[in-house]
Amino acid sequence: MILLTNYEGRSGVPRTVELLKNKTNAIYSIIEGIKLVEENPEIHTVGANSLPNLLGQLELDSAVMDGNTRRSGAVGAIKGFKHPIEIAYHIMTDIEHEILVGAGAERFAEEIGAEKYVNETEYTKTSWEEFLNDHLTYEQKEKFPHIRLLDIKDKPNDPEHLFDTTVYLAQDYSGRIATATSTAGWPWKYPGRLGDSPIIGAGSYADSRYGACACTHTGEMTIRAGTARSVVLYLKMGLSLADAVYESVMDLAELKTGFINAVTVHAIDNKGNYKVIALNPQKEIKYIVWHPDLKEPQVKNAEIMRT
Numbered sequence: 290m291i292l293l294t295n296y297e298g299r300s301g302v303p304r305t306v307e308l309l310k311n312k313t314n315a316i317y318s319i320i321e322g323i324k325l326v327e328e329n330p331e332i333h334t335v336g337a338n339s340l341p342n343l344l345g346q347l348e349l350d351s352a353v354m355d356g357n358t359r360r361s362g363a364v365g366a367i368k369g370f371k372h373p374i375e376i377a378y379h380i381m382t383d384i385e386h387e388i389l390v391g392a393g394a395e396r397f398a399e400e401i402g403a404e405k406y407v408n409e410t411e412y413t414k415t416s417w418e419e420f421l422n423d424h425l426t427y428e429q430k431e432k433f434p435h436i437r438l439l440d441i442k443d444k445p446n447d448p449e450h451l452f453d454t455t456v457y458l459a460q461d462y463s464g465r466i467a468t469a470t471s472t473a474g475w476p477w478k479y480p481g482r483l484g485d486s487p488i489i490g491a492g493s494y495a496d497s498r499y500g501a502c503a504c505t506h507t508g509e510m511t512i513r514a515g516t517a518r519s520v521v522l523y524l525k526m527g528l529s530l531a532d533a534v535y536e537s538v539m540d541l542a543e544l545k546t547g548f549i550n551a552v553t554v555h556a557i558d559n560k561g562n563y564k565v566i567a568l569n570p571q572k573e574i575k576y577i578v579w580h581p582d583l584k585e586p587q588v589k590n591a592e593i594m595r596t
């Protein structure tokens with residue numbers, strides 16, 4: 290048994306650990322933890338209280354994968370719901386698709402009775418207004434939102450290095466491995482942008498036979514490198530967990546064009562080992578691990594690699 294999460298996921302860890310200890314299956318255990326992160330008012334990059342896109346709309350992404358069946362469920366750019374992770378779970382269990390986005394995803398969410406939510410926190414509203422104030426010309430402000438968003442003078446940037454999805458990777462008492470992710474993507478992203486969090490194989494992948502991987506930060510890179518699937522495939526090919534993660538980080542480091550920034554790769558294998566490497570981070574990257582030999586979950590620093 291093991292649980293590995295990024296630091297952004299800390300508010301849900303005690304709940305997931307309690308469930309895993311009680312022999313609850315890995316999928317339910319990680320979903321229950323992530324729900325607590327999604328509704329945490331202190332977290333501005335995951336769930337209901339996150340910073341919005343360029344138009345001030347909150348678009349959320351999430352995915353879950355069952356390593357026993359390799360079924361997954363993912364939702365992209367969904368607006369107006371509290372728990373994208375629950376919607377992703379129901380996509381995995383209630384419909385013969387793996388990903389739903391936009392209006393169709395919202396319709397599906399209503400049909401399964403998902404809880405609605407509109408983010409009206411003061412912090413979110415003021416941060417977005419400050420962003421517009423600093424980055425739009427007088428003319429653009431007059432015409433907003435009927436402007437070419439591509440013309441905004443600086444590229445949208447993360448205001449407080451707030452990049453962070455939450456990722457949970459777990460193996461339960463029965464050996465089932467599962468992953469789940471939830472994110473608002475980047476603050477001020479172009480409307481409709483999907484990162485890696487809802488893309489199985491890029492932002493997460495689970496296979497109970499070998500292990501699992503989930504990534505945070507620059508989804509534009511892990512989508513191109515197929516990072517999460519690569520780690521599990523390297524494990525299948527016989528590499529150790531440390532070598533599998535290292536190889537996938539080298540694949541990312543090879544990318545030279547497009548948007549290049551930090552990526553953190555989190556992985557576990559089916560023997561209870563874990564490994565986290567942060568490529569070119571702008572700050573210290575922490576993660577949380579728990580397994581039955583540890584009384585309490587431990588916060589650790591990721592190994593750092595720079596190019």
Ligand code: ASP
Nearest residue numbers: 452453454484505506508
């Ligand atoms: N990976 C996420 C994305 O690209 C963002 C993050 O983890 O900070 O949407």
